[in-house]
Amino acid sequence: MFIITCPFCGERDQSEFAAGGEAHIVRPKQPTELSDDEWADFLFMRKNIKGVQFERWNHAHGCRKWFNVIRDTSNDKIHAVYKMGEKPPIK
């Protein structure tokens, strides 16, 4: 069980948070103009990599804010935390 630094509240136990899958998948502005394949790509395709991954997390039992986390899934090391709408601080 790891520790996540909520950008609004600070360091908290993982049990306060809910994971929200891969980050930076933007909902298309005009879904009706996408082909089935393009829509399926948005809807279903996720990378789920072993290694450094960009993820969405929600401070569900805290401020309820969504934010982004850069986490190494192989060892749970968190490299950075940043707010929604912000650019990733590291590549």
Place this chain on the structure above:
Amino acid sequence: MSENFRSSETKFLDKTNRISFIYNGKKYYGYKGDTLASALLSNGVHLIGRSFKYHRPRGIMTCGSEEPNAIVQIGGNGSFTEPNVRATEQEIYEGLEASSQNCWPSVEFDVGGINNFISPVIPAGFYYKTFMWPRKLWYSLYEPAIRMSAGLGKSPTQPDPELYDHNHLHCDVLVVGGGISGIIAASISADNGNNTVLIDDKNSLGGSTIFQDDENFKIDDEISSVWLNNQIKNIKNKKNLIIKQRTSLAAYHSYNYLLARENLADHKSLNERANKLRQRLWKIRAKKVILATGAIERPLIFNNNDRPGVMLASSVKKYIDYFGVKCGNKNVIFTNNDSAYETAISLNKKGINVTIVDIRGKSSSVLVKNAKDAGIKIYWNHTVVDTKGYRRIKSIQIMEMSEDGTNVIGSKINLVCDNLSISGGWTPMVHLFTQSGGKLKFRDSDQVFLPNTATSDQINVGSCNGDFELDDIIKNTISDCKSFLSSSSTDFDLIKVSCPKQKENKNVWLLPNDKPLGKTKPFLDFQNDSTAKDIKLAMREGFRSIEHVKRYTTTGMGTDQGKLANMHALGIISETAGVKMGSLGTTTFRPPYTPLSFGTIVGRNVGTFFDIIRKTPMHTWHENHKAEFENVGQWKRAWYYPKTNESMNQAVQRESKAARESAGILDASTLGKIDIKGTDASEFLNRVYTNAWSKLGIGKCRYGLMLNEDGMVYDDGVTTRLSENHYLMTTTTGGAANVLSKLEDYLQTEWPELDVWLTSVTDHYATASVCGPNSKNILKKIFPNIEFNDENFPHMSFKNAELDGIYCRIMRISFTGEHSYEINIESKYGKSLWEKCMDAGKEFNITPYGTETMHLLRAEKGFIIVGQDTDGTMTPIDLQMDWIVSKKKYDFIGKRSLYRSDTMREDRKQLVGLLTDNPSEVLEEGAQIVQDEKKQPIEMLGHVTSSYFSPNLNKSIALAVVKNGKKLKGQKLLVPMKDKTIKVTVSDFIFFDNKNERLNA
């Protein structure tokens, strides 16, 4: 039996405190501080149990948590009994009852022992190979047979009556292990100003050094045990150091999150522990962790190395030096290293007969010289090839080894003995380190896996880090702790240590024998009865990965997780396959390190504390009126209100009729309620519901259907426009929390530009729903100032109101198809509101109804329940709810998915009604629906989702999802049940008042 193996004085036990205990029905005595193992050994009892597969007699082998054999059942029958307790860890107390496991009828004579003689036919993978087919024998023969012979010990048959607790602990530094390196580490840490916690699993600190009285081991010119004893006294006075004894680390997770079990009562008699906590699970978050978990001695792998009386040499030393118990009168020590000579010298000093068999040719260690000087006979370059004695070892046979160690030469020598102490070197306890994500490296010189890279802020000190000699242990512990804790100086900086150095090394994983491997039994995993032969067989059959070999042979899969066996399994695999051990890797060590009882894991979360229970403000009224309750999520909802002698079915039929004929009242407080405010609230609703919201007038209500982005129905409910920019959304009871989360997600991440604010108000308001032809008359009485005619207060509209000066909201909405009102009031007035409705409704025979009747009434109307009639694969089109899907709106959640090729298929499963040919026959919910029973395999068309006997229609009705259902209307289908097949006809799913005339009645 008299206590005749307690040979010497010991300062570690309280000899004034003599304790009696029962083992296998016999009474024995020991002293306070004894483990069950030491007490039994002091009475000359070695035979403890039978092995798992061959039922071979097995005895005490070790003195700690690595014990594979001496596992016992504690306590009599019933609630206090506990299986699989290691006799080497269980402290005795007055009245302790323990018994052998895995034997019948008794440990002395065990019927299963026959397996030993048929063992050639039970090779590795026996269970996998034998019980494959014929398949039909599984239930009648194989499974019962396996269940009978499998498992160790008996489960308690009653609930655990003991108390357990959970507690959080935060500290700067956690030190795990109270041996010499742990004591030094804790001392340095505390002196450096860190809030430090030291945990140790024994009842006294000091590890194996605390009973070391050999003059060769000196610290600051004192015997090491004397020096350590003083250190322990010192640290007990340190203010920022907490010491937890009898506390074992169960798990080490990432980010230095650790679970430790503190044993508070298992060493106390049942009287002393009554109404007290038995165990506490500590949830520790440490900034830094120092592991000082030590090492355990390796056995040696030779023919018949499993007899009672074969023990680890270091354990034999602890029994004599710590417990004052001799494990035999005539000891042979069989070793490949110098450390076992310490045991020999200790025994010799106590006047016990010792002989040494050493596989090495010589050793220049001072310990060896001391042993020689004491006159101990040493057989150099010899190995044990066989042992004799069924219930206790009686003699061994040794032979000289060939130069390369792969063979034996010469003639056999017979040595009579009643104890064989074996030592195959040391294995660092890296289990916890690897649990935390640490990676290991292999050291070839003494063939050990050592901590390499850690993922957490932690270090390993002492023998768990590969230091096996006192001077290395102490000096490396000090220097590693100093740099880890950024400490510039310590009390130990000038420490002087002298000790013997390990000399000549020799290691043979599987010792040679004069017989071929097929004729011998060199055990690796003592608990699971796997031998070196099994490993080789697995490899012949093509298994290469250590994880596969482990599962195929069950090596390391016992309650001891193979703490003794794993290294030898690896060694034999590497020798057989000709690969380097370092490249094989190890099996994964998983928590818990030692087994935890369920009570410890669940702590206080038992009985009524198992989960949160949510009750509505009207709950006590329902209770007082004999309601039966059902769980809906965490809510307790009134299910039905049986009158005296009424069955559930009778109550529901009565409630359903009353609601339609005059008036019914339902507690709808559990419905999720979300308050939505903001200038973009209408636009927001447009985006989250399938239908249009912009034109909903103020004071009007609308039903909405919410989809997932994949187009499947997610939730539904009525939303009311309270004012220009203010809505109240209702959700399903079970979906409330998820809907709020989903809406927040979209607002924060996809549409941050929208000015919308969401607040969950589910618990803020209580809701009474009054329905039926007389509902209007009842509300008129309660709210005399409101005009209830259809012009002023039409269906799907809302009014602000007051009840005794308390603000209420009244929505005229209906889930039953009847003329109906939902009254919302601040929660604390919910019960008063309910009672007022009951009073006002008395003359109309107002009837409280529960969720079951609500379900029936809505089914008559064909209203879906999300989660019952839908399952995450139903689109609104599948539900024949095309009318609610806006074609004009540019976008809403899930819209695009409704145009995917798969969701547009016409033969998807669709919601239909079903009428049974026999109108009094009620279908079972979940029953499968087919068209043709004869064509095999039978095609499953769908299943029944809701089914009731409708008292208002006087016939059975059902909702179902059926493949291509829309087109099957009017057709006959079949519902095959266990004892009959029910004939049904596909129908419309609105069974009652399909013109909605009653809404305005």
